[in-house]
Amino acid sequence: MEILLEYLAKGFLIMLAISMPCVLVAAGIGLVVGILQAVTQVQEQTIAAAPKILGVFLVIIIGGVGFIRLLTNLFQEGMVLAFNTVPHQESFVLDSDYHKYTTPFEHEMKDKFKNVDSLDEIMKNPGKVPYIDNYKREKYTPAAKTPMPKPDLVETNRILGR
Numbered sequence: 001m002e003i004l005l006e007y008l009a010k011g012f013l014i015m016l017a018i019s020m021p022c023v024l025v026a027a028g029i030g031l032v033v034g035i036l037q038a039v040t041q042v043q044e045q046t047i048a049a050a051p052k053i054l055g056v057f058l059v060i061i062i063g064g065v066g067f068i069r070l071l072t073n074l075f076q077e078g079m080v081l082a083f084n085t086v087p088h089q090e091s092f093v094l095d096s097d098y099h100k101y102t103t104p105f106e107h108e109m110k111d112k113f114k115n116v117d118s119l120d121e122i123m124k125n126p127g128k129v130p131y132i133d134n135y136k137r138e139k140y141t142p143a144a145k146t147p148m149p150k151p152d153l154v155e156t157n158r159i160l161g162r
Contacts, residue, residue: 007081014074018067025055 033048060067 003081003085007078010077011074014070017070021059021063022056025059026052029055 029051030048033051037043037047
């Protein structure tokens, strides 16, 4: 659990490292424009917008490669945690029969599949697709502009469940 909290903290720090230069440049430009407006007594609210946008845009262009590098390293570290570190720690691994104890909505599931008696039947026959009602079944039709060929007779019968 400490690893995940450390990773979350690192994500927040990277978020701050990426956003802080943009915010500081916008605040600095706003301060300079505000001082200039006070000196010249021009009280127009929209004058500060263009220099702020330009300044933040320049910060993003100058620091963009570094920002992308920070995010890429964070993503790679997250993938290492998700696929290498966490599965090898026994405290994070679920038991093989965890599904027996996690059925919070079992009493709400009143609809039974018409063509399947129980969940065990679905698990034993993975090719047989359960459906609620025969009229609600949808037929398979490929999209008009796909490179995928149309299914042959055997595949069509398998898809339609005949």
